Amino acid sequence: MAGPTLVDQLKTKFGEKISGANLENIDPWIEISPDGLLEVCRHLRDEPSLAFDYLSCISGVDYLHTDEKKAAKSEWQPHTEVVYHLYSMKHKHSLVLKVMLPRWRDNEPGELPEVPTVSHLWSTADWHEREVYDLSGVYFTGHPNLRRILCPEDWVGHPLRKDYQMPLEYHGIRGR
Numbered sequence: 001m002a003g004p005t006l007v008d009q010l011k012t013k014f015g016e017k018i019s020g021a022n023l024e025n026i027d028p029w030i031e032i033s034p035d036g037l038l039e040v041c042r043h044l045r046d047e048p049s050l051a052f053d054y055l056s057c058i059s060g061v062d063y064l065h066t067d068e069k070k071a072a073k074s075e076w077q078p079h080t081e082v083v084y085h086l087y088s089m090k091h092k093h094s095l096v097l098k099v100m101l102p103r104w105r106d107n108e109p110g111e112l113p114e115v116p117t118v119s120h121l122w123s124t125a126d127w128h129e130r131e132v133y134d135l136s137g138v139y140f141t142g143h144p145n146l147r148r149i150l151c152p153e154d155w156v157g158h159p160l161r162k163d164y165q166m167p168l169e170y171h172g173i174r175g176r
Contacts, residue, residue: 006030006050006095014040019100029083029096034115037099041118044086044095052086052095055122058129059083060136064103064162078103080113082138101138117143135160 007030011018017036022029032040044052061081065071071078084097101113112133117140119125129140130149137158140146148155157164168174 010040010043013043020098027085027094027096029098031098031100034099034101037097038116038118038121041084041097041121044097045121049091051088051090053089053122054087055084055118055124055128056087057083057085058125058132060132060138060160062103062136062160062162066162080136080138082115082132084118105139112137112139114139114141116141117146119143134158137161 007018007021007023010030014036017033017040018030019033020031044050059082061083063076063081064078065074080101080103082099082101084099086095086097087093099115101115103113105111105113115138117125117129119129119140120142126143126145127149129143130146132138133140133143133146134148134150135158137160147153151159152170155170156167159166
């Protein structure tokens with residue numbers, strides 16, 4: 001579905017809010033700037049020729065090399081990606097969207113990167129965003145109930161971040 005014509009249409013309509021694309025991937029994707037996410041997603045859902053009426057998954061991906069030698073050779077800077085998988089029941093086509101974020105807001109360690117919620121556009125985003133918040137440490141601004149979904153409320157850190165340190169114990173229970 002994510003052929004050049006869709007990317008061109010989106011670039012024409014949204015300009016620099018469409019910040020990249022990789023249509024050669026197994027799952028072709030389009031990159032959207034964080035400030036364009038809501039506008040683009042609303043269009044993808046509401047435009048009759050597209051009708052992306054189902055959000056099947058949101059994932060958080062932490063791009064960080066913890067090995068200094070690998071980091072020195074890396075072609076990318078550490079960052080976080082939020083990946084959205086959309087599907088149109090009507091047209092039977094799919095699309096992957098990516099939003100690139102810094103690992104930490106304002107480069108302040110511990111300050112979670114932020115992206116707007118899409119839970120008001122697709123109700124399935126409610127739990128998916130909570131999972132990404134809990135495990136990957138991305139804050140979804142405007143989410144109606146953003147709290148942990150898998151880890152206990154008092155858990156410290158986000159386990160899917162590459163630099164996460166597993167606590168030696170939790171409430172007196174020792175880990176491995």
